[in-house]
Amino acid sequence: MSATTSALRGRSPAHAAGPRPWRFSPARAGIYAFLGAAAVFFLVPIWIMVATALKTMPEIRGGSVLLPPSSLDPTAWLSAWSTACIGLECAGIRVGFWNSVQIVVPSVVLAVALGAVNGYCLSFWRFRGADTLFALMLFGIFIPYQIFVFPLIGITARLSLYGRLPGVVLVHVIFAMPIMTLMFRNYFATLPIEIFKAARVDGAGFWRIFASIMIPMAKPIIVVAVIWQATASWNDYLLGLVFAGRENLPMTAQLNLLVSAEMGAHEYNVDMAATLQTALVPLIIYFVSGKWFARGIAAGAVKG
Amino acid sequence: MAPAIIAVLVVYVGCLLWTVFVSFTDSRSIPDLAWSGFDQWTRLYADYRWRTAMGHMFVFGAFYIFGCLLLGYLLAVFVDQRVRGEDFWRTVFLCPHALSFIVTGELWKWYLDPELGLQRSVRDLGWTAFSFDWIADRHMALYTIVIAGIWQSVGVVMVLMLAGLRGIDEDIWKVTRVDGIPAWRVYTSVVPPMVVPSILTSVALLGAGAVKNYDLVIAMTGGGPGIATDVPSKFVMEYLFERSNIGLAAAGATTMLATTIAVAVPLVAWQWWQRRRRARRMP
Amino acid sequence: MAAAKIETRGLSVAFKDFAALRSVDLSIGEGEFLVLLGPSGCGKSTLLNAIAGLVEPTSGEVWIGGRNVTWAEPKDRGLAMVFQSYALYPAMDVYGNLAFSLRVAGVRKAEVDARVRHAASMLELEPLLRRRPSELSGGQRQRVAIGRSLVRQVDVFLFDEPLSNLDAQLRAELRVEIKQLHLKLRNTTVYVTHDQVEALSLADRIAVMRGGVVQQLADPDTVYRKPANRFVASFLGSPPMNFVDGALARDGGEPVLRLDGAVVRLARSPLDAELAEGRALSLGIRPEDILIGDDAIDCDFRWDADVALRESLGSETLLWCSLAGSRIAVKSPTRLAAHVGDRVPLGFSSDRISLFDTRTEERV
Numbered sequence: 001m002s003a004t005t006s007a008l009r010g011r012s013p014a015h016a017a018g019p020r021p022w023r024f025s026p027a028r029a030g031i032y033a034f035l036g037a038a039a040v041f042f043l044v045p046i047w048i049m050v051a052t053a054l055k056t057m058p059e060i061r062g063g064s065v066l067l068p069p070s071s072l073d074p075t076a077w078l079s080a081w082s083t084a085c086i087g088l089e090c091a092g093i094r095v096g097f098w099n100s101v102q103i104v105v106p107s108v109v110l111a112v113a114l115g116a117v118n119g120y121c122l123s124f125w126r127f128r129g130a131d132t133l134f135a136l137m138l139f140g141i142f143i144p145y146q147i148f149v150f151p152l153i154g155i156t157a158r159l160s161l162y163g164r165l166p167g168v169v170l171v172h173v174i175f176a177m178p179i180m181t182l183m184f185r186n187y188f189a190t191l192p193i194e195i196f197k198a199a200r201v202d203g204a205g206f207w208r209i210f211a212s213i214m215i216p217m218a219k220p221i222i223v224v225a226v227i228w229q230a231t232a233s234w235n236d237y238l239l240g241l242v243f244a245g246r247e248n249l250p251m252t253a254q255l256n257l258l259v260s261a262e263m264g265a266h267e268y269n270v271d272m273a274a275t276l277q278t279a280l281v282p283l284i285i286y287f288v289s290g291k292w293f294a295r296g297i298a299a300g301a302v303k304g
Numbered sequence: 305m306a307p308a309i310i311a312v313l314v315v316y317v318g319c320l321l322w323t324v325f326v327s328f329t330d331s332r333s334i335p336d337l338a339w340s341g342f343d344q345w346t347r348l349y350a351d352y353r354w355r356t357a358m359g360h361m362f363v364f365g366a367f368y369i370f371g372c373l374l375l376g377y378l379l380a381v382f383v384d385q386r387v388r389g390e391d392f393w394r395t396v397f398l399c400p401h402a403l404s405f406i407v408t409g410e411l412w413k414w415y416l417d418p419e420l421g422l423q424r425s426v427r428d429l430g431w432t433a434f435s436f437d438w439i440a441d442r443h444m445a446l447y448t449i450v451i452a453g454i455w456q457s458v459g460v461v462m463v464l465m466l467a468g469l470r471g472i473d474e475d476i477w478k479v480t481r482v483d484g485i486p487a488w489r490v491y492t493s494v495v496p497p498m499v500v501p502s503i504l505t506s507v508a509l510l511g512a513g514a515v516k517n518y519d520l521v522i523a524m525t526g527g528g529p530g531i532a533t534d535v536p537s538k539f540v541m542e543y544l545f546e547r548s549n550i551g552l553a554a555a556g557a558t559t560m561l562a563t564t565i566a567v568a569v570p571l572v573a574w575q576w577w578q579r580r581r582r583a584r585r586m587p
Numbered sequence: 588m589a590a591a592k593i594e595t596r597g598l599s600v601a602f603k604d605f606a607a608l609r610s611v612d613l614s615i616g617e618g619e620f621l622v623l624l625g626p627s628g629c630g631k632s633t634l635l636n637a638i639a640g641l642v643e644p645t646s647g648e649v650w651i652g653g654r655n656v657t658w659a660e661p662k663d664r665g666l667a668m669v670f671q672s673y674a675l676y677p678a679m680d681v682y683g684n685l686a687f688s689l690r691v692a693g694v695r696k697a698e699v700d701a702r703v704r705h706a707a708s709m710l711e712l713e714p715l716l717r718r719r720p721s722e723l724s725g726g727q728r729q730r731v732a733i734g735r736s737l738v739r740q741v742d743v744f745l746f747d748e749p750l751s752n753l754d755a756q757l758r759a760e761l762r763v764e765i766k767q768l769h770l771k772l773r774n775t776t777v778y779v780t781h782d783q784v785e786a787l788s789l790a791d792r793i794a795v796m797r798g799g800v801v802q803q804l805a806d807p808d809t810v811y812r813k814p815a816n817r818f819v820a821s822f823l824g825s826p827p828m829n830f831v832d833g834a835l836a837r838d839g840g841e842p843v844l845r846l847d848g849a850v851v852r853l854a855r856s857p858l859d860a861e862l863a864e865g866r867a868l869s870l871g872i873r874p875e876d877i878l879i880g881d882d883a884i885d886c887d888f889r890w891d892a893d894v895a896l897r898e899s900l901g902s903e904t905l906l907w908c909s910l911a912g913s914r915i916a917v918k919s920p921t922r923l924a925a926h927v928g929d930r931v932p933l934g935f936s937s938d939r940i941s942l943f944d945t946r947t948e949e950r951v
Contacts, residue, residue, distance in 0.1 A: 012659035018646040020658040064425035142512040142568040146540045146557040151319035235404030237519040252406040275410045286402035475674035483688035484662030497678030
């Protein structure tokens with residue numbers, strides 16, 4: 001027979017009724033403490049970047065890097081933007097900003113569009129080898145760029161695109177293909193195939209179904225894909241460095257040049273201002289998009 | 305539409321094969337298609353700098369992956385405790401991921417600057433014996449890159465782990481509450497096997513990232529001090545552009561590819577196969 | 588009367604704007620097998636979870652073994668629980684699943700082994716001890732889940748729809764096993780299900796629930812024969828009870844029910860004599876209580892009806908006829924069943940009927 005093991009520890013008094021009174025236990029405090037400490041770890045570098053950008057050099061030398069600026073001095077900021085010297089030119093990093101915009105916008109539009117078509121094609125129009133193609137594309141996400149760099153230079157040079165804006169956009173789009181296709185294909189795979197079949201029975205063709213049915217249903221993943229590609233494209237360094245050409249260097253490459261090629265004493269505030277300016281666009285995208293960003297990671301990585 | 309996909313794949317596969325092929329030629333500043341066997345390869349592995357760089361890649365990779373998994377898991381576990389403001393915490397922990405590796409490198413380079421950065425700040429607070437000049441220390445510089453890398457990537461791992469945690473059947477939690485299993489025990493004994501897909505995906509992504517690691521090193525230490533933080537990707541880029549030995553660079557790139565295949569592919573393939581097997585079996 | 592093992596006093600649970608349980612008072616005796624029965628959303632699972640401590644009550648108390656456990660953690664209440672989804676630990680083998688809670692509690696290895704093997708032998712799990720849950724069938728998994736509760740040697744077992752994931756045949760087999768286990772162990776058991784067959788076969792008492800309120804709490808026989816209201820009457824029994832509306836009248840001092848075109852004498856049916864004339868009542872009679880042909884000769888109330896539809900259910904057949912304008916189902920053994928279009932004599936005894944107030948749906 002059953003032994004009496006019910007250990008009713010006197011944690012529940014005889015008058016207990018209704019919901020348990022909430023007590024802030026040490027365990028709860030510990031959780032928040034840990035999260036708080038982690039948050040500090042994550043935010044301090046960013047704080048330092050912002051604070052340093054608004055200080056003057058004497059202030060930086062004189063005080064701790066963790067201190068807030070005594071006054072919001074915009075000189076470093078403006079200098080980084082429009083007068084700092086990158087290589088031989090002294091026009092600030094704003095040049096890089098516009099270059100980045102010109103690279104990112106077309107690459108996002110093209111990459112998302114092509115990714116959508118590819119994903120749609122691979123998920124609904126099952127032809128022989130579609131799954132193998134897909135697996136190959138997945139594989140492509142992991143391969144280091146260095147494998148492709150030189151031959152791609154050859155290809156873009158042959159197309160007279162090397163060192164020019166269309167060239168770097170093309171390269172961005174090529175490298176975006178695997179992850180974009182992955183996202184869209186996984187998304188379309190969750191849609192009921194009956195919709196597709198019904199449309200075919202109604203006589204719609206490949207493009208018709210895509211434009212009228214799939215795209216309207218794909219709004220969430222389009223948002224995710226745009227955010228992902230915009231961030232990835234803006235933050236890219238290597239492809240821009242190699243393929244964009246001297247006049248079209250993106251902001252990341254300009255930033256590195258600015259900081260590393262400095263002669264004489266480093267102007268840390270200018271460095272940090274330039275860094276912050278480079279980080280601004282993706283950070284804004286990030287904070288505005290909120291949950292969509294995390295959703296992008298889940299969409300891309302979970303199924304991969 | 306198949307043509308477009310195939311075109312992209314042709315580019316990929318074509319470039320890949322081309323590079324591998326070139327590693328067996330004596331191409332210097334321009335491609336030379338004459339076969340030279342394993343010459344470049346022997347030259348590569350005889351090179352002290354290359355071997356050091358490879359070693360750095362593995363050390364970086366090991367610490368980076370382990371650190372991200374551990375911290376990512378911890379963060380996910382804590383965030384999953386029905387804390388208030390979950391969106392806030394997630395936004396904070398994930399925001400470094402929105403930054404470019406170049407930006408991260410610049411940030412941490414400044415933060416860890418021995419003269420004016422963290423070391424100085426802590427000393428100013430009174431702790432004069434504190435020293436953290438790792439970034440200038442030949443033996444420790446690599447670990448500063450590890451820290452910066454973890455800072456950048458752990459948010460992603462946290463998101464993946466959190467998704468895995470949330471996918472666990474709610475009844476398992478109920479059972480552990482009724483059976484008296486303490487929470488920490490659940491997170492160490494019961495949960496990890498159940499989030500293996502998240503772990504594997506993380507390892508694959510992080511591993512690939514460790515091999516590709518270029519931007520971060522360039523921005524943070526430039527490979528220095530000396531060659532203390534040199535990595536294969538930097539080696540390859542230099543030999544492609546500055547030192548004009550394309551064949552050697554190709555051999556290096558092929559090695560990087562092989563490493564990626566060795567790390568990432570088995571993991572992804574295992575996951576794929578597991579899912580197929582689960583789908584075939586009737587519950 | 589023996590002291591109750593489990594008691595709920597005025598237990599209410601509300602989620603935001605939805606009241607899942609409304610002031611439930613329940614008393615479950617030691618060793619009793621109580622079934623909470625009802626459709627989805629009736630609050631039965633909520634009640635079970637509240638007893639377990641997995642859901643906090645909005646008000647009211649829970650008492651187990653004479654102690655107020657309302658604020659106690661589930662693990663401190665001395666109970667074990669079995670779930671619909673089995674909730675086995677996928678990475679551990681059967682032995683590991685059974686032993687885990689004991690190991691965590693620091694029980695000695697020898698004792699753990701003894702208890703695990705004992706539970707395994709009771710549930711015929713011995714050949715499976717080294718297998719993983721993914722290698723087991725649904726029925727085997729559920730036995731492991733039950734085994735996990737057994738090793739803890741607690742006095743109270745809670746079951747949350749444990750058989751709902753299994754196919755009909757397995758369900759029948761496991762049902763028997765659960766009953767045998769209860770007879771052997773005599774644990775106090777609270778069992779949630781929406782399947783009335785399970786309820787009727789397993790329970791010492793059934794609590795039929797709807798909308799967070801217990802509609803009737805009684806042994807299976809009473810719930811079946813004397814349902815407290817129309818809901819309980821139609822929930823139990825397959826096919827459900829037939830209903831015909833009518834009005835109460837008096838015929839020479841005796842109460843009768845006037846139907847559309849018929850009169851039913853109520854002399855032998857339990858009826859409160861205080862009811863007013865003209866009161867609208869619904870008559871309920873189960874399909875198996877309606878007799879056909881020669882069997883109907885001795886019945887209080889008889890009528891002839893045409894068979895409109897015939898449904899074969901295997902060994903039995905359902906004949907759809909009508910009485911006073913309402914459709915009536917009649918159960919008949921298949922080999923004797925009439926055919927569509929036949930005119931058959933039907934009858935029932937007035938002690939088999941249930942009468943419900945048409946408006947309140949309560950039993951009268």
